[in-house]
Amino acid sequence: MPENNEIEVRSEEVQEILSYVPNWMVRWGNTLFFLLILMLFFISWFIKYPDIINAEVILTTKIPPQKEYARVSGKIDTILVRDAQNVIKNQPLAIIENTADYSDVFLLKSIIDTIKVQKESFLFPINDLPILFIGDIEASYDSFEDNYIKYVLNKDLDPFSHEVNANRISTSELKRRLSNMQSQKRLNEKELKFKKKDLERSKSLFGKGVISEKEYELKQLDFLQSERSYKNMNTSISQLRESISNNKRTSKGTEIAKVREEMTLLKNVIQSFNQLRKSVKDWEMKYLLISEINGKVSFLNYWSKNQTVSQGDLVFTIIPRNNSAFIAKLKTPSQNLGKVKVGQVVHIKLDNYPDYEFGVLKGIVNNISEISNKEGFYTIDVSLPKNLVTSYNKDIIFKQEMRGAAEIITEDLRLIQRLFYQLTKIFNR
Known part of the structure; x- marks a missing residue:
């Protein structure tokens, strides 16, 4: 029992010590706690740091490399360049096997490119061309050739001119006859007036009994014959005028038919020429691999003739000559x-150059795409103010389409703002 009492006594003492609160803690404890909280808020107001958005990056140039794909399946008929050869814009690179002789197609295209279509006339050196083997283009060329021959024959022979000339001569002759008949009419008219006066005198004499009735009747008959001749002359003049009018109408119709035929033939030849030009372009799009920029050609999986390519295969890449303007393309979620x-600033880490050894490339966001691609990613264009000089002052040797990772440094956000946003997010749940 004494032991138990001793334990209880000690326990009360300990309890008293533990329950004792110093006066200074009572006075300053709450204040210190408040100051501590206030200090934390103060520090969180000044501490700020940005969010980092990660993205995939491809390093290229403002003029991207051209990738030339096969548009049809087949064997490579001819390769017209060497690997690493400098090429110019629109230079042929290779031809995929087809039924045309590509040299004939090139010859035809070189002539077509020099032709300027005019509204008034059309000229094509068809007689200077040899026999062409142009495969798929043959039908369009035959149609053009047929229309062009019709156009040239109509222009050279001018079949309507004979009819126009005949009508002109006929009209001229009719006008001459009309002039003669009008002169004759004037004479007949004078003659008729004289005979009418003579008839009136004979009538007076017959009434006085100076001449016989027979003589008077002869005078009447003579007057009637002159009158009939005068009226016949008027009828002939009217018929001549109608013939002249018909001739003029025929000549006008012939001229209209001539112009219509010329316009129709010219229209047909221009339309068939445009179709021929389109057929040549279609042949190029289908069988010809061509450089669309100035640069250096790079062979990939194909390097000699008779190799078989499939539609959609990448055959050549043309690397632009001028690589001074670099650009990074970011694939961003x-x-x-x-x-x-x-x-905003972007840090670019290239897979080819470890960032811990070479540093990072610094770029600036230039443009953000308005819509996403089919995979749901947005494209961001990033310029490189220092070109390919890294943060460690090391020059990067450029290779087209180098890949890596990018970090987009967004605007700084205060720590207290982040806490506030998190609390708001929790309460909204």
Whole structure:
């Protein structure tokens, strides 16, 4: 029992010590706690750091490399360039096997490119061309040739001119006859007036009994014959005038038919020429691999004739000559994209050059695509103010389409703002 009492006594003492609160803690404890909280808020107001948005990156140039794909399946008929050869824009690279002789197609295209279509006339050196083997283009060329021959024959022979000349001569002759008949009419008219006066005198004499009735009747008959001749002359003049009018109408119709025929033939030859030009372009699009930029050609999986390519295979890549203007293309997810703005800094880490050894490339956001691609990613264009000089002042040797990772540095956000946003998010749940 004494032992138990001793334990109880000690327990009360300990309890008293533990329950004792110093006066200074009572006075300053709450104040210190408040100051500590206030200090934390103060520090969180000044501490700020940005969010980092990660994206995939491809390093290229403002003029991207041209990738030339096979548009049809087949064997490579001819390769017209060497690997690493400098090429110019629109230079042929290779031909995929087809039924045309590509040299004939090139010859035809060189002539077509020099032709300027005019509204008034059309000229094509068809007689200077040899026999052409142009495969798929043959039908369009035959149609053009047929229309062009019709156009040239009509222009050279001018079949309507004979009819026009005949009508002109006939009209001229009719006008001459009309002039003669009008002169004759004037004479007949004078003659008729004289005979009428003579008839009136004979009538007076017959009434006085100076001449016989027979003589008077002869005078009447003579007057009637002159009158009939005068009226016949008027009828002939009217018929001549009608013939002249018909001739003029025929001549006008012939001229209209001539112009219509010329316009129709010219229209047909221009339309068939445009179709021929389109057929040549279609042949090029189908069988010809061509450089669309100035640069250096790079062979990939194909390097000699008779190799078989499939539609959609990448055959050549043309690397632009001028690589001074570099650009980074970022493939960015939609998450947090709203924080990305033009002018923000981007750190680029290339797979070929480890960032711990070479550093990073620094870029600036130039443009953000308005819509996403079919995979749901947005494209961001990033310029490189220092070109390919890294943060460690090391020059990067450029290779087209180098890949890596990019970090977009968004606007700084205060720590207290982040806490507030998190609390708001929790309460909204």
